[in-house]
Amino acid sequence: MKTGNINAKGDLATEAWGLLTGLVYPPPFLSIAREFDLRPSTFAALRALEQPRTMGELAGLLHCDNSNVTGIVDSLEDKTLAVRKPSEVDRRIKVVELSGQGETLLTRLKREVAKPPAWVKDLPEEDQEALRDILEKAVASRTPGS
Amino acid sequence: MKTGNINAKGDLATEAWGLLTGLVYPPPFLSIAREFDLRPSTFAALRALEQPRTMGELAGLLHCDNSNVTGIVDSLEDKTLAVRKPSEVDRRIKVVELSGQGETLLTRLKREVAKPPAWVKDLPEEDQEALRDILEKAVASRTPGS
């Protein structure tokens, strides 16, 4: 905690946070997923498959149960966006990889998700720069789960 | 579009947005909902019930079907957080209101949601101020759906 940072109602941090929540929620990636006709879980799985992953790794990354991942990957396979193949070293393990089609879609998705919304793009350049610098500082000093 | 704002990969807006998404997603209100043992839809309904609402109004605010709201309000009533009563002017309409218990919970919820995360609170005071000023500008110039 910082000197002069009282955190009473109406302090700077609370004001800034209140403004920010109005700008970033609901998350734009939800409407992007809809545009691509992907359900949120499929969308998340696709993003997690930037590298090949085992079923269990996917479950961890998607914070869901292993049994779930079966259905999610089934649906990716149905759309020929990914394939699963048994690992050669341990045949219990299935490795899931994006297909060429899946890679292409992921590339387009990532481009969409990275696009700053209008409220950022329309800021004066010096504000964009200040914002970036402040956020860099915040990311650098971030502790897990804050 | 602004002069000097090329929006090529790596420009200021994209950099700032990339940093921001890392800081604000996943949304902290999800874990707050879990702490209060509320499912996301119940949580959202509670927040929408700051004022009494009809079932149809709730459906609009929660972006879901009318038939859904029946179940959500049922569960609020089961927890004695809200009551529904027929309107006196048109008895087709049901007005949903928070109970005393519901009001108390909503007040606590709102306090939690308004709390800035550590990455904001731990910024130097001048950065908090700059952040607030920039975000105020963004909110002021915001057009619907941006």
Place this chain on the structure above:
DNA sequence: TATTGTTATACTCTATAACTATA
């Protein structure tokens, strides 16, 4: 007839437990 809300139904998401095939 039109509207508000409910019920019936179905599909998806998620989790638990039992199962399989490997190890």
Place this chain on the structure above:
DNA sequence: TATAGTTATAGAGTATAACAATA
């Protein structure tokens, strides 16, 4: 016996259509 993944099953979220009560 332990582990990776699947299947069976069940609960909750959401949508559509048919329905009841009211206007």
